[in-house]
Amino acid sequence: xxxxxxxxxxxxxxxxxxxxxxxxxxxxxxxxxxxxxxxxxxxxxxxxxxxxxxxxxxxxxxxxxxxxxxxxxxxxxxxxxxxxxxxxxxxxxxxxxxxxxxxxxxxxxxxxxxxxxxxxxxxxxxxxxxxxxxxxxxxxxxxxxxxxxxxxxxxxxxxxxxxxxxxxxxxxxxxxxxxxxxxxxxxxxxxxxxxxxxxxxxxxxxxxxxxxxxxxxxxxxxxxxxxxxxxxxxxxxxxxxxxxxxxxxxxxxxxxxxxxxxxxxxxxxxxxxxxxxxxxxxxxxxxxxxxxxxxxxxxxxxxxxxxxxxxxxxxxxxxxxxxxxxxxxxxxxxxxxxxxxxxxxxxxxxxxxxxxxxxxxxxxxxxxxxxxxxxxxxxxxxxxxxxxxx
Amino acid sequence: xxxxxxxxxxxxxxxxxxxxxxxxxxxxxxxxxxxxxxxxxxxxxxxxxxxxxxxxxxxxxxxxxxxxxxxxxxxxxxxxxxxxxxxxxxxxxxxxxxxxxxxxxxxxxxxxxxxxxxxxxxxxxxxxxxxxxxxxxxxxxxxxxxxxxxxxxxxxxxxxxxxxxx
Amino acid sequence: xxxxxxxxxxxxxxxxxxxxxxxxxxxxxxxxxxxxxxxxxxxxxxxxxxxxxxxxxxxxxxxxxxxxxxxxxxxxxxxxxxxxxxxxxxxxxxxxxxxxxxxxxxxxxxxxxxxxxxxxxxxxxxxxxxxxxxxxxxxxxxxxxxxxxxxxxxxxxxxxxxxxxxxxxxxxxxxxxxxxxxxxxxxxxxxxxxxxxxxxxxxxxxxxxxxxxxxxxxxxxxxxxxxxxxxxxxx
Ligand code: SF4
Numbered sequence: 001x002x003x004x005x006x007x008x009x010x011x012x013x014x015x016x017x018x019x020x021x022x023x024x025x026x027x028x029x030x031x032x033x034x035x036x037x038x039x040x041x042x043x044x045x046x047x048x049x050x051x052x053x054x055x056x057x058x059x060x061x062x063x064x065x066x067x068x069x070x071x072x073x074x075x076x077x078x079x080x081x082x083x084x085x086x087x088x089x090x091x092x093x094x095x096x097x098x099x100x101x102x103x104x105x106x107x108x109x110x111x112x113x114x115x116x117x118x119x120x121x122x123x124x125x126x127x128x129x130x131x132x133x134x135x136x137x138x139x140x141x142x143x144x145x146x147x148x149x150x151x152x153x154x155x156x157x158x159x160x161x162x163x164x165x166x167x168x169x170x171x172x173x174x175x176x177x178x179x180x181x182x183x184x185x186x187x188x189x190x191x192x193x194x195x196x197x198x199x200x201x202x203x204x205x206x207x208x209x210x211x212x213x214x215x216x217x218x219x220x221x222x223x224x225x226x227x228x229x230x231x232x233x234x235x236x237x238x239x240x241x242x243x244x245x246x247x248x249x250x251x252x253x254x255x256x257x258x259x260x261x262x263x264x265x266x267x268x269x270x271x272x273x274x275x276x277x278x279x280x281x282x283x284x285x286x287x288x289x290x291x292x293x294x295x296x297x298x299x300x301x302x303x304x305x306x307x308x309x310x311x312x313x314x315x316x317x318x319x320x321x322x323x324x325x326x327x328x329x330x331x332x333x334x335x336x337x338x339x340x341x342x343x344x345x346x347x348x349x350x351x352x353x354x355x356x357x358x359x360x361x362x363x364x365x366x367x368x369x370x371x372x373x374x375x376x377x378x379x380x381x382x383x384x385x386x387x388x389x390x
Numbered sequence: 391x392x393x394x395x396x397x398x399x400x401x402x403x404x405x406x407x408x409x410x411x412x413x414x415x416x417x418x419x420x421x422x423x424x425x426x427x428x429x430x431x432x433x434x435x436x437x438x439x440x441x442x443x444x445x446x447x448x449x450x451x452x453x454x455x456x457x458x459x460x461x462x463x464x465x466x467x468x469x470x471x472x473x474x475x476x477x478x479x480x481x482x483x484x485x486x487x488x489x490x491x492x493x494x495x496x497x498x499x500x501x502x503x504x505x506x507x508x509x510x511x512x513x514x515x516x517x518x519x520x521x522x523x524x525x526x527x528x529x530x531x532x533x534x535x536x537x538x539x540x541x542x543x544x545x546x547x548x549x550x551x552x553x554x555x556x
Numbered sequence: 557x558x559x560x561x562x563x564x565x566x567x568x569x570x571x572x573x574x575x576x577x578x579x580x581x582x583x584x585x586x587x588x589x590x591x592x593x594x595x596x597x598x599x600x601x602x603x604x605x606x607x608x609x610x611x612x613x614x615x616x617x618x619x620x621x622x623x624x625x626x627x628x629x630x631x632x633x634x635x636x637x638x639x640x641x642x643x644x645x646x647x648x649x650x651x652x653x654x655x656x657x658x659x660x661x662x663x664x665x666x667x668x669x670x671x672x673x674x675x676x677x678x679x680x681x682x683x684x685x686x687x688x689x690x691x692x693x694x695x696x697x698x699x700x701x702x703x704x705x706x707x708x709x710x711x712x713x714x715x716x717x718x719x720x721x722x723x724x725x726x727x728x729x730x731x732x733x734x735x736x737x738x739x740x741x742x743x744x745x746x747x748x749x750x751x752x753x754x755x756x757x758x759x760x761x762x763x764x765x766x767x768x769x770x771x772x773x774x775x776x777x778x779x780x781x782x783x784x785x786x787x788x789x790x791x
Binding site for chain 2: 065066067068069070073074077085086089092093136151152155156158159172173174385386
């Protein structure tokens with residue numbers, strides 16, 4: 001953590017200490033506040049029970065399960081191709097990205113490898129779904145802090161990305177496009193040029209957000225120095241993705257542990273931020289969208305020709321074994337631990353979803369903050385309920 | 391509105407009331423899962439813009455709402471909250487069930503924790519199928535509901551079949 | 557300067573080429589060696605997928621100590637996940653699948669337990685994974701658990717992130733954790749009966765309404781088969 005951040009943290013702690021004294025003088029009583037399960041300021045149905053002392057949070061405990069749909073059990077009774085349909089719906093903003101680690105794990109067990117073109121198409125869609133996901137975050141975080149316009153911009157520009165995903169896969173949301181051994185279809189005609197136009201749009205959206213939100217003084221005062229997560233704590237809680245990179249950990253699976261995708265053949269950069277506060281998390285995600293645009297641009301220019309499907313049997317039976325594959329999804333690290341017994345259906349699938357770990361830090365990070373900061377911290381941690389509850 | 395509910399209002403007045411109700415539907419967004427994002431796209435995005443239909447998606451509480459869109463998976467743990475929300479809404483009230491999950495359980499038809507259809511807990515007026523339904527489908531559901539409201543007679547309101555968007 | 561170097565590399569490459577199947581993963585071998593020494597008799601088994609992954613299996617008593625050793629000595633400071641496996645074959649066999657899916661074999665109910673990599677002895681097995689971002693090496697840890705409602709030490713003292721994972725394991729498998737700060741249900745309502753991820757937990761909806769099975773197997777792109785005529789209608 002750099003000096004500025006630690007100074008900010010110190011002054012924040014000081015303020016809190018003095019506030020605690022005020023609380024004692026005012027003889028405030030403890031109060032329990034129930035945020036959710038349906039609350040405009042929480043995405044989806046997360047419920048948080050906060051115990052307050054005056055304006056300060058004494059303890060916070062998320063209550064989950066309002067969206068628990070039993071994925072891990074259902075995967076035991078679905079065949080492998082059916083599982084991809086199901087896991088699409090875990091992180092519903094970047095659906096395609098959910099399929100990729102599952103397919104890669106199954107491919108590792110079956111010892112097949114997708115042809116080069118399929119891998120490039122996969123990576124392009126992977127990054128497009130990241131854009132579709134994070135763009136909404138960029139607008140949504142601003143809404144939660146009181147600025148309504150950015151979310152309209154986000155929805156406006158996201159539509160164009162969804163259009164591109166739809167014209168390849170046929171689904172705006174839940175494409176179910178990835179297959180063991182390749183992808184279902186080739187790119188449609190004219191797609192490459194259209195996508196380039198969309199990327200220009202997204203880039204200008206990022207510029208807009210930079211001016212409108214990041215440069216905004218109110219936004220800065222509400223996020224800078226709020227909800228600081230030190231790198232060690234973040235790692236021990238299993239924080240991943242942009243949340244941990246904004247605490248200064250330079251770790252991105254796309255670059256470091258890449259399997260199956262072709263990120264290592266592209267020219268891009270991993271952004272980190274030393275502060276670890278809400279502002280840093282917003283800023284890192286903003287830069288990630290730009291990097292994704294860059295990557296998609298390079299993929300469109302360099303995509304090789306060739307087959308899009310390896311030779312796999314019609315009825316997929318996966319040989320016995322265990323494999324764990326994780327990828328850097330829009331929300332963080334997502335992985336599937338597949339145990340196969342040589343059947344049509346997996347014996348057990350453990351889904352390691354990013355938001356579950358990202359949110360498990362909330363009791364720690366919300367301790368001692370003020371009520372309005374609860375919203376900004378939760379928004380900046382960026383979770384999706386399906387990804388927490390599964 | 392007691393007279394309306396008893397069906398004792400003269401015809402022209404009913405028509406007038408129906409038209410006004412039709413174009414000022416306050417809708418409470420009960421976003422539960424993936425479908426909530428498509429609902430958000432229909433309600434908050436400039437491309438679909440539900441307000442041109444006379445639907446206002448910003449009530450602060452269910453007590454001000456005429457219509458609720460249940461969009462997404464209802465789990466057994468969530469079901470009591472859905473029920474309570476419905477009971478808080480003032481009459482006359484309408485329910486749109488959006489997405490396969492809310493209609494019948496959808497992809498989780500065999501799950502141990504999902505309620506197979508929100509119609510097991512509250513009456514539903516419009517079913518919008520799809521996983522997720524496109525925003526256009528939701529808009530069509532709303533338009534069909536408005537048509538029904540325009541010609542509604544309070545006395546046989548509960549005897550009708552629900553609308554199914556196809 | 558460079559030419560002798562490249563020559564040397566080429567020679568090395570040539571010499572390794574014939575024995576490509578025997579990739580030796582020094583990093584993971586060294587890790588397994590050192591953790592064997594640290595754990596002593598608590599260490600049971602290990603398995604290495606060269607260049608990919610490593611599994612170790614420890615005793616139930618050493619479960620929390622393993623976490624400490626991994627965290628302190630091996631720099632595994634990133635907590636990935638913690639879960640469990642039920643190795644008992646489902647008493648329903650493939651009964652809950654559609655008949656159409658049982659392609660070649662009759663519905664047989666297996667009763668023998670078979671374990672995966674790194675072996676096993678008992679019905680329940682803990683499965684956890686931690687990662688070292690600096691060396692980019694993750695390790696899967698397994699431990700056999702005694703009994704039908706086992707109890708094992710918590711990991712939360714080392715990895716606070718394990719808190720929710722352990723609550724999940726508790727309600728899904730019925731495995732409880734000693735010294736856990738808040739051992740209550742995470743997802744399911746408190747009155748829920750049973751442990752869904754156990755293999756003998758039935759999905760009742762499947763009993764009431766049989767699964768239709770694989771009704772349409774889609775053609776792979778570029779694959780020509782007898783059914784191409786049918787799929788041709790789509791275009
Ligand atoms: S119907 Fe489909 S898209 Fe809608 S909530 Fe259910 S799974 Fe998600």
